[in-house]
Amino acid sequence: MRKRPVNIKNVAAEAGVSAMTVSRVLNESPSVSKATREKVEETIRRLGYRPNAIARSLKAQRTNVLGLVTVDLTDSFFTQVTAGAEAEARRLGYRLMLSSTERNPQDEPDFIHMLVEQQVDGILVIRDSIEIQDDPLLGLMDIGIPIVTTGYHLPHPELEVVDIDNVDGGYQATRYLLERGHRQIAMITGPCNNKSAKARSEGYLKALREFGLCCDWDLVAEGDWKPRSGYQAMKALLERKKDFTALFMQSDEMAIGAYHAIHEAGLDIPKDLSVIGFDDLLLTEYMEPPLTSMRQPIFQIGELAIRLLAAKIAQPGIKPQEHFLKAQLVERSSVSALN
Structure with missing residues (x-):
């Protein structure tokens, strides 16, 4: 053998x-x-x-191939970012080599090294905004490989980041409810260790403070971005027997599950409870009633990330920045104004 x-x-x-x-x-x-x-x-x-392949990759001519590492292609957010990245890479004359860890972070270093050995010109990393110990991206930047991330911030002077302004998004969603007379506003968050979830919560609290309100933490429950967690968190909120007239969901997928729990409880949206989501997924306009949501420019995140990566490859000395895109309100039928 x-x-x-x-x-x-x-x-x-x-x-x-x-x-x-x-x-x-x-x-x-x-x-x-x-x-x-x-x-x-x-x-x-x-x-x-x-180590011939890695050594060659740093000295070779450009291959016009970009690497992309993502965490979960079953998640609509990561799928749309990837689609935007692939479309922009193709437009710029690059081919994209795709790897997905399927939420197994231990695989990420292996995928990154595979991409380096394939002599990609640069790497786009699409991650959850969760801190990672001994982050492999630090080593890549130390050896001069162009890197761009989406939704993930790392204290390194060479890192280029594209993200949503999640604080502003949470603020605008909550303020929209407050301006329609709601004062008891519940919230179902993403995972507590996720920076995007924390930022949206920060925006929620900021809007409450502007209206002279304090947060009632009994009206806050945690999910994991997925529909089942939205269903379970919504049931938990209803079981607390606390009065609230509106609900800020930090993702549309969780809102799908919350809708189911609300309907099971015999409540009407928006007559008994107003709901606003976050993402503006394609399916939201077909929910019953259609969901008002904060639209993330998800496809555009992927496009911009690839443009920035191509710029870093063309001009290695370009100063990296953090780029924050704004979420926009899309009004549908899931929010009513109180008298």
């Missing part, structure tokens, strides 16, 4: 370091300590690893 060639993951496991640390050693990054560098170099020699 032919022996399988040694790869960077084998070196990392043998040396007791991350694969990104091995990349930093291979590319002579000054961020690696002398002791770690010597240990990795000794392991490379002992295992007979030949």
